[in-house]
Amino acid sequence: MHANIPFSTSRLDGLLDDAGIDVLIVTSKHNIQYLLGGYYHFQFDYMEAIGISRYLPIFVYVKGELDKSAYIANRNERDSVQNRTGAGYWMPPVVFGSSTSVEAMTLALGHIKAIATPTLRVGAELSFLPADAADVLRRERPDCPLVEAMRPLEKLRSIKTAAELGILREASERVVASMMDAASRTRAGQSKREIIDHLRHAELSRDMIFEYALVTMGTSLNRAPSEQRLAPGDIVSLDSGGNYKGYIGDLCRMAVHGTPDGELVDLLDEIDLIQQAARAPIRAGLDGCEIYAAATEALARSPHGKQMHFVAHGMGIVSHEAPRLTASGPIPYPADDANAPLEAGMVISIETTLPHPRRGFIKLEDTIAVTPDGYQAFGDDARGWNRIPA
Structure with a gap:
């Protein structure tokens, strides 16, 4: 052969x-x-x-x-x-x-x-x-x-090969680096379309194909491109899919113009607690539904848990590919893998969102690779409030 x-x-x-x-x-x-x-x-x-x-x-x-x-x-x-x-x-x-x-x-x-x-x-x-x-x-x-x-x-x-996992790690790291690049180039008064254009150029400069960016700004929960302009003190959510050698880097990071106040720090920390709880049990042999069980338990303890949205889905060449762990997520499909054990080499995106009516759209999305005895997080940098220069 x-x-x-x-x-x-x-x-x-x-x-x-x-x-x-x-x-x-x-x-x-x-x-x-x-x-x-x-x-x-x-x-x-x-x-x-x-x-x-x-x-x-x-x-x-x-x-x-x-x-x-x-x-x-x-x-x-x-x-x-x-x-x-x-x-x-x-x-x-x-x-x-x-x-x-x-x-x-x-x-x-x-x-x-x-x-x-x-x-x-x-x-x-x-x-x-x-x-x-x-x-x-x-x-x-x-x-x-x-x-x-x-x-x-x-x-x-x-089940990804070692070579595929290497590409997905690189894709994730390049997307996060591109987001930080875009945040550093953003200024008050720029439109959402201009910020997306910063991100597009940043991904292209890193040998990626820019696929999409879902961006919110200020207190708006609207993630489509628009002429909305960044005001002093606004928060920005950057959720982008960048394609590297055929594989998708899909993560979300937060930025803020100026310095985040104590409430914003607490809200993002609250989201991070859900993310950490969901990833903690991940390992080969764990039934996929246990990721949701861990996240649900953490959401029940969280002050804003009832307002948050959590989802975990497979990643690779296609976003929302196997393992498919829920039948009630934003993309409709059956939860065929919820009660099956995870296998080493699977890659899962976990994401927690808080659409806060007063502070805006706050979200983290991370890429997690299943290993025989745990997990590896790809592109796991910049998960706090990243500064847009004032």
């Missing part, structure tokens, strides 16, 4: 077996990137529409038979693939020639017909499968039951 295969074939085979999938048709950008070790054709990094259709790369994986895998590539993708394989990275056999989603699926099915038995249970990512490509799949293989493949692929990604 090629030494550079970027995922565990045995783990994937077991997950597909559990899901009742014989052959996998992968069409989402994030899973293509994951299964090909970070590769995605550069021409479509930002926009997948072209001509009358869209770029649709497809990775075909036959359970237990890696040698029958194939990557269905756009006809303009030869140079990218050549650079990738020339640098020694693993690639399955590549089928070039697609320029539309229908052509891509037709080529994928032609490959499956050539290498597999007629009746198969096909796993597909239904949220990431264009309707016209799905029509081709159903029309050409009416004998093949279609199975949702999101969950096995999500579980495959949930």
